Amino acid sequence: MLTCQQATRLLSEAQDRKLRLKEQWPLKLHLLICSGCDHFRQQMDFLRQACRRYSVAPPNAGDAE
């Protein structure tokens, strides 16, 4: 059984490399039973989207007009 600390590490690495099958299955299993880590997974996607949005052109000041 994966711990939450291990699961978060894998979820973060999944943003940078493809996880191996032997990493994917325990992680999937963990996410089924752990809402905290499932939220963490969604938050990683959120961060990626936010960074993409921000770096294309920072959405604050200057866009108002």
Place this chain on the structure above:
Amino acid sequence: MSANDSPAGDALRDPSFLADLRRDLLRFAELQLRDQAAAEDAVQETLAAALSGQDRFAGQAALKTWVFAILKNKIVDTLRRRQRTATITSLVPDDDEQEDDFAVLFNPGRHWNPADRPQHWGDPEATFAQQQFWVVFEVCLTRLPENTARVFMMREFLGLETPDICLELALTPSHCHVILHRARMGLRLCLEQRWFTPENPIC
């Protein structure tokens, strides 16, 4: 969206647009370079390149996106130049203190403490639409330790692949992943505390 496309140089001669753009460019560059003089240089070179460009743009949003793409290349150049003269060991000190920060989120069995369990953040688009969110986002980026932030922004803002970053900074892949992981842990924690659950006390 304007009906007539105009060359970049023309659009950039609108003083109020240029002033706003310059300010945004500078903030973006400072965030990543953490050095005002270097940021000024990168922005100056970017605007010079943009002004001499013959590309035509339908509206200021498209132009702004293009100028930011130029700036990102300048920032990558600056980081590469800097890396050649920097000591790699400077990447180490950030790390240890931060590991402890995040270990406290977990119980002795290494599962989330109930109070620290990540929350549901809802629809990202609804959040991105709020101007105030981006202010908090910048604050949270600024609060990351400098070297951690640099690696993270090389990955997420400049779009470099992780193996290239490791190579560039002479880090092992696993050290690279650790740094990126800490950046994400720090950023998500900051956003959760300062934006998503602001009623909680802020450290």
